[in-house]
Each structure stands twice: as C-alpha cells, then as structure tokens.
Amino acid sequence: MTSTKKRLTLTFDNGPDAQATSQVLEELARRRLKATFFVLGKNMAEPSLRAIAERVHAEGHWIGNHTFTHEVPLGDRTDPGAAQAEIGATQKLIGDLTHPDKLFRPFGNGGHLDNRLLNAECQEYLVSGGYTCVLWNSIPRDWEDVDGWVDRALGHLDELKWTVVVLHDLATGAIDNLGRFLDVVAERDIEIVQEFPDDCVVIKAGQSNLDSVLAKRVGR
Template sequence: MLAARGLRASFFVVGEALREHRALAERAHAEGHWIGNHTLTHPRPLGESGVEVREIEAAQAELRELAHPDRLFRPSGAGGDLAPGLLSSAAVESLTAGRFTCVLWNAVPGDWTDAGWVETALDQIAAQEWTLLVLHDVDGACADRLDEFLARVDAEIVQDFPPDCVPIARGAVTRPLDPYLR
C-alpha cells in the first residue's frame, strides 16, 4: 500500500519479532523505509522494566545492517502514553552513550484496540501542525484499514520526525526528559 502511493515510513521493530520476520524487514529496508529499534521484547513501560539497557542493546544487535544510521529508537509505552516511566536514567545513559536518536510521538489512535482508529487518527492529524502518528502491525491492528486511512488522510506524509518528538538526537539530549522519567 505504501509503495503504490510512493510513500516511505519508519518501522520500529521489536527485536524478537525481527527474528521471525527478518525477510519482511529486509524488504522494507531495501524499499527505502527506515528501520529503528523498539526494544527486544516490548516491556511496557520500558522505563519501569528494570532491564532497559539490555532491551535497547539486544534489539540493536538484532537489527544489524538494517538499522538506520541515526540508530533510531522508540521506547515502549503503556497504551501510547508519554508519561513518567517511559524512560529511565539507565535507558537515557544507554541512548546517549550509544548515540541513539530517541523518537517519541504526538498521536496514537489506538489501532490495536479500536476498529474506529481511522477517524481518531484523522482527528489527531487535523488538530496539530505536524503529526508523528504511531500505527501497529500486530494482528487486529491497522492493516485492515490502512488503505482507507491513506486514501482519506489530507496531509503530506513525510519520512521525518518533528523536532518536538526527538528528545535525544544522535546521543545529544535536545530537551528536558523529566516528563518521561520516574
């Protein structure tokens, strides 16, 4: 669906899932999609898991040559909330030392639980100047209605991240992280 529209996206993959679906990630990478780290096992929220550094480093090791040069990382939250516990001091130290770019979001339509996610996503996009929308490829999530969403969205879709959604860029903290730390 993305290729048919000439679109490129960013896929943040869970390391364990990559083991089973590596060929799909390799295809996405070859087609120009960006591949990033979304932890090894998807603990929610990451910053309260107690194994943050292992989750980040082990997933990055799984990515190998598929990893974006900026070492893109998206933490796992609890239901899409940008709340305390999303990150921890240990996770921040790992991300900065490893020169990662941490990517957050400003729109999560709940596609994994809500069949009406398309309308929610369109409303979220219309409500702000630049939207970083998170969709999921898990069973029962966005895939069934992705084509409809792409046909209806009235916004330019770009493969980039709004600065407000990047609190760590190539290892440098770019804005306060206190709202995400417990």
C-alpha cells in the same frame, strides 16, 4: 520549515509480522510513501520475520528499535542490565538494517509520555550509544479499535501541524483500513514525510532534550 502545509509522519510499531507488514508495504508502495517501522527484537530473532525487515529496508523505509520484549516500560525497570537486554540486543539483531541515526522508540504502554518511558540507565545508554529517541503525538489506538482508529487519526491531523502517528503492523485487522485512511489524507492538503518533528525527538544522535521536550508537552 518553509512550507506551511500540514505534515504527517507514518510509523508502524511492534512488527515485523508475517502478513500485516507486507500488507502495509503494499499500501505504501502503491502511493509511493515512505515510513518508519519500529521493530521488536524478539521478532527480529526469527529468521522469517527478519527477512520481512530486510524487505522493509530495501523498499526505502526506515527501521527503528522498539525494545526486545515490549513487556515492561523501561522507566519501570529497576533491574540493572535492562538497557543492554532490551535496547542493545535488539540493535544487534537489526544490524545493518539500522537507520544511521540509530532510531529507538520506547514502549509507551498505551501512550504515556513521562518518566515511565525510560529509566536513568536506559537514558544514559541511548545518549552514550548515539541513539535517536523518537516519540509520537498521535495514538489512534488501532489495536483496540480496528475500524474507528481512522476517524480518531484524522481528528489528530485536524489538531496538529505535524502529526507523528503510531500504528501497528500486527494481525488485528486495523491495517485493512490503512488504504482508506491514506485516501482521505491524500484528499487533504497534507504532506506525508519520513522525517520527525523536533518536538517528538527527545534524544538526537546522543544529544538529550528529554526533559525540555517532555516539559513542553505536559498535558498532551
């Protein structure tokens, strides 16, 4: 990295949603920003919601896989076949909307960054399938604090050189504050990029760095 400017990567999880995703797309388009949307398989199985994902892709954003059901963290699944049911089935529904690096983000159940994220079967599935597993370093908890998340996210930007923020394109009302957040970011010397920093990528196109990345991030 030649620039010393702070960076911010925007990610939106758990969609697509009939209203919230369009609202995010409008805010991003107005500011010519690109982001990544980590979608759920159960949503992509709905034709009307997949159509929204097609618009996300057409507007230059990246689509990643965020499990099918989003119910039990994959590190807690002991039933064989979870990898195929949660990751494989979702990837099939994403189909040609996929990013070439097959972006995947595990369900973190509020942000836990440890071996609860992926069981051995899922790790092996991602590695052998050539996936890229993307984590985060900022969870401003927009789903439970639909106004207060903005200040929390701005605090993370103060602390970090390169922030990967997790927001949710869901009908919570949190997205009503996205414009306000992006306006403050625009006033600061922060570059919004679509890429991810290495310390948030635990598997890169099938090459696993999971243990070393998680070891460096203990306590974060």
